[in-house]
Amino acid sequence: MTTALQMQAADQGGMRRNNLALVLRLLHDKGPRSRAAVAVETGLNKATVSSLVAELIDRGLVREVGTSTERNGDAPRLGRPPTLLEIDGRNVACVGIEVNVDVIEVVVTDLAGRRVFEHVRPLDAAGHPPSRTMGSLTAVTRHALDAVHDRCPTVAGISVAVPGLIHAGDRAITFAPNLHWRDVDLGVRLATDLGINVPISIDNDANLSGLAEYRVGEFAGTPNLITVTGQTGVGGGIVVEGRLLRGASGFGGEVGHMHVLPDGPECGCGRRGCWEALVGLKSLLRRAVPDLAATLEADDSLGPDDKVARVVTRAQSSDAVTLAALHEHGRWLGDGVSILVNLFDPEAVVLGGFFRDIAPWVLPIADARLRELAIAPHARQCRLAASTLAFSSAALGGALHAAERVFDDPAVIDVRRT
């Protein structure tokens, strides 16, 4: 079903921009190929493809590279082999930054997704006012831009991942319970502090992790893909038919606050019985390492991964309390995932963040529980898997998000002008 709003009059100018995007995206998604192959795969005629490719090369987004061994079926090759095209964009910086409770992480890629810079800075965001974290963010961002400037002078955009609710309209942070932030206008402040004219967007960290899984994770390209990340909180990045679900105001995908146990334990958000209160970091520590939980929780020098490492060590030494706790954790994980599967019928659910570290123990239990509770025969075939991306994939998702802007409309960028 299509609404009038979604349909756009296909005029000539819009058509060309759309076709530029189509060709650029094809080269990005499917790899190097000839102009002739681009024509076949897009359905565009060869003259149009030549003209589009000329513009993309001119903009520095595509380059010619070597010659093809493409064969046209079994027909003998006539004449000289065609030139191959590939994504260029070596000069374009796509900047992703994650601000989390204990760390700021930066990933810069070029347009082809090659990492050109990475940096991690420890932090105590929850223990200080937003202004102090803002200062660190500005410093880290400036450092990253300086570091990549010679190689990538054109900045496609900066996307900042935050564990909170981001309003779709003004991209301000409405509420980030684990950072203790309310109504922080991070995007505007970062732009002012940096004093440069570059598109800056703010996004929910789990949304950007979901984008990273959808673009470069094990299930890349899976049309209906759910990512559930365990950090201090529990977030969700939900892709429906190839599009990130955002909702009316950008607050969609709040999987951590699904009400799954009436009168359940208290959550960081102040409610009772949220899924996060059952499968989040705090409940894991209290259940699996009850003797260490209070100390670990109070120690701001440790990141979630350091804390989860204590659980993993105990599990590896077959500690009975820890193993029983992980079993219970797996059951709760399966309960919540089953709700997502009954609602979204995805091809796969990927568990990221600290869920990856405890996956050997919780995944089989969660999976069995999912099979029990999923109503659809197909849903029972939905894959449940641990992420193969690094602990936090949100910064990488930010860089990919900054690149999307160019893939959606290559005309926004022109490296020649830089």
Next chain:
Amino acid sequence: MTTALQMQAADQGGMRRNNLALVLRLLHDKGPRSRAAVAVETGLNKATVSSLVAELIDRGLVREVGTSTERNGDAPRLGRPPTLLEIDGRNVACVGIEVNVDVIEVVVTDLAGRRVFEHVRPLDAAGHPPSRTMGSLTAVTRHALDAVHDRCPTVAGISVAVPGLIHAGDRAITFAPNLHWRDVDLGVRLATDLGINVPISIDNDANLSGLAEYRVGEFAGTPNLITVTGQTGVGGGIVVEGRLLRGASGFGGEVGHMHVLPDGPECGCGRRGCWEALVGLKSLLRRAVPDLAATLEADDSLGPDDKVARVVTRAQSSDAVTLAALHEHGRWLGDGVSILVNLFDPEAVVLGGFFRDIAPWVLPIADARLRELAIAPHARQCRLAASTLAFSSAALGGALHAAERVFDDPAVIDVRRT
């Protein structure tokens, strides 16, 4: 974010079909207007609009009607007033049929959405094998097609709504717990029995109710809209950014089987703790009219609306047991709706089926519970409302679905050839 798969090369032929659809959808959604207004609103040039309109008139889908009083701002009108265009399609039958536990209901509309035929036939689908229900379905469909043949000789399509899981690939019914059906190839059998060459599709009843709400309900056109229907089971029709959520295999939106209470009451699907087991018809009767529940449940001569009427009567006479039960029902309703709101961040949630009848008692409670449990400040502004459509809107949704085919691609139909 857009995937290569979603992007289509805009060639000339595709562009014209797309623009035909654009003009037809505009006239349908926004009502009668002049060619000049169509040109302004679509961004197409006037010559293109004239040519598109000529083709739509030629196909019998649009007609000229009267003259306009449209004003171009405050400019004085020059020359004769322009002719208005409106949706025609008087000859096009869009057939929607709902097969439910106790009833088959048919709605036939023309392309403009005017109802040209309605019929309701009582049934005991759960008490008989699928073949008997199939026979009734064929008879009812044939009767409807005969009845409208003189007025609407061109049939756009037949869409059948069934309370069950419909596989996206072959459109067969995989599992319909309340009908006691498994693996019924209803579409193919209906086509064979009817012996006519008309597109037939099978869909989940709640999906089609969701489509009806999205097209003609109180919140028509709301991009993110969730419909929850109480029939014998509890179903969901979820619209995300103007598109019905279907999932990888068509099994999305199974709201009734969200696992909301560990070790909760048994559900019709055989599991424990499904939302349907807490807010469905059976639990309502057992809670609200415990003395009548067993008798009502066993009486196949009564439809869900007759049974719910007993609850309403007791509530109207302020029966304490019934009122307390409705309070509890409202709380459970709010619990489940809060999960949907936290995940989808919709503008509105519409309650259909028997929830409409008990809305005066349960809606305020459910609404308060939703405000408590929704994490996002905006989500707390999400509207929760009773449907203004009739008891079952699935048949109407079926007729609208059959019409969608024409709106998506007007070239599929040509009433001149009939």
